[in-house]
Amino acid sequence: MSTLTLDQVIGAFEAAGMRATRPRRAMAAQIVTWGAADQEFSSEDLWHAVQEQAPWVGRATAYRTVQILQDFGFLDRVTFADGTERYHVISAGEHHHHLTCETCHRVVEVEACIAPEAFAAVAQASGFAISGHRVEIFGRCPTCQAAS
Amino acid sequence: MSTLTLDQVIGAFEAAGMRATRPRRAMAAQIVTWGAADQEFSSEDLWHAVQEQAPWVGRATAYRTVQILQDFGFLDRVTFADGTERYHVISAGEHHHHLTCETCHRVVEVEACIAPEAFAAVAQASGFAISGHRVEIFGRCPTCQAAS
DNA sequence: GTATTATTGAGAAGTCGTATCAGAAGATAC
DNA sequence: GTATCTTCTGATACGACTTCTCAATAATAC
Numbered sequence: 001m002s003t004l005t006l007d008q009v010i011g012a013f014e015a016a017g018m019r020a021t022r023p024r025r026a027m028a029a030q031i032v033t034w035g036a037a038d039q040e041f042s043s044e045d046l047w048h049a050v051q052e053q054a055p056w057v058g059r060a061t062a063y064r065t066v067q068i069l070q071d072f073g074f075l076d077r078v079t080f081a082d083g084t085e086r087y088h089v090i091s092a093g094e095h096h097h098h099l100t101c102e103t104c105h106r107v108v109e110v111e112a113c114i115a116p117e118a119f120a121a122v123a124q125a126s127g128f129a130i131s132g133h134r135v136e137i138f139g140r141c142p143t144c145q146a147a148s
Numbered sequence: 149m150s151t152l153t154l155d156q157v158i159g160a161f162e163a164a165g166m167r168a169t170r171p172r173r174a175m176a177a178q179i180v181t182w183g184a185a186d187q188e189f190s191s192e193d194l195w196h197a198v199q200e201q202a203p204w205v206g207r208a209t210a211y212r213t214v215q216i217l218q219d220f221g222f223l224d225r226v227t228f229a230d231g232t233e234r235y236h237v238i239s240a241g242e243h244h245h246h247l248t249c250e251t252c253h254r255v256v257e258v259e260a261c262i263a264p265e266a267f268a269a270v271a272q273a274s275g276f277a278i279s280g281h282r283v284e285i286f287g288r289c290p291t292c293q294a295a296s
Numbered sequence: 297g298t299a300t301t302a303t304t305g306a307g308a309a310g311t312c313g314t315a316t317c318a319g320a321a322g323a324t325a326c
Numbered sequence: 327g328t329a330t331c332t333t334c335t336g337a338t339a340c341g342a343c344t345t346c347t348c349a350a351t352a353a354t355a356c
Contacts, residue, residue: 021302085231112266117217128287138280206336208315298353298356310344311343314339315340320336321335322332325329
């Protein structure tokens with residue numbers, strides 16, 4: 001599980017011809033920390049967290065940065081059982097999906113996916129040109145099972 | 149593909165000990181129409197559409213009705229590629245997932261799903277008690293492919 | 297250092313959904 | 327038909343979340 005580093009993010013900004021400004025670095029650092037801890041977050045969470053270190057950072061900037069990092073492919077949007085959406089650092093470049101705990105909202109990446117032949121069958125039956133998919137699995141993590 | 153009928157919806161209200169009131173009938177009729185046309189909608193869409201026929205209907209009622217019909221199992225929440233969530237009439241009672249067109253937002257129900265043994269593997273590896281899942285497939289429908 | 301341009305921060309505004317509650321509408325008993 | 331009771335409704339306030347605007351600021355190229 002290769003974790004995301006600050007350098008990677010800053011490098012991506014530069015590679016895209018964007019500036020690695022102070023607010024962006026601060027947010028990237030926070031996100032890298034969360035990534036290492038395997039924690040997911042909302043844009044609002046990011047804003048609050050960054051404000052502790054850098055109170056001058058604006059909310060709009062936090063939302064913008066999350067959007068950019070998602071476009072870069074560093075972040076992944078995860079849907080919870082209750083319908084809320086949060087973000088999660090992608091640990092590797094591989095194909096994966098999410099298993100989320102309905103109680104504590106912990107997210108685990110899993111490899112379970114639809115079989116390629118099933119995709120082919122769907123494409124054939126529907127005539128669609130398939131471009132992407134998402135799989136979300138819900139359940140209760142061992143800790144929450146033990147707690148109840 | 150058995151389409152939803154107004155009688156079915158009204159019957160469900162009565163069976164649940166609820167009243168099939170004027171606003172509920174109006175909304176059910178609209179939803180049945182959309183179901184026949186295989187169109188998806190948001191609660192807001194429903195409210196706007198019903199207002200053309202029955203301007204007195206309140207927004208809260210539209211949201212409540214959609215919620216109830218979802219609980220009844222007549223409606224299904226679908227996630228689009230852009231992250232928005234809308235509702236879709238379920239044509240049959242079987243287990244299914246969604247294939248949505250990124251261009252025209254048309255929704256098709258598909259049977260492609262994760263293999264049961266893959267679920268078992270995930271449960272075993274993670275320790276989670278799995279309770280549910282969603283699969284969303286994105287692509288372009290034949291019509292939109294031809295149009296480009 | 298200066299000019300140029302991307303980026304930012306603050307807050308207003310918009311969107312979307314929920315909660316509240318008095319009153320209306322529907323069901324039931326007589 | 328009328329009285330009574332219960333559910334449902336509509337209007338609106340509210341809250342959470344997100345986007346937009348725009349002057350000020352910071353990063354970069356020269």
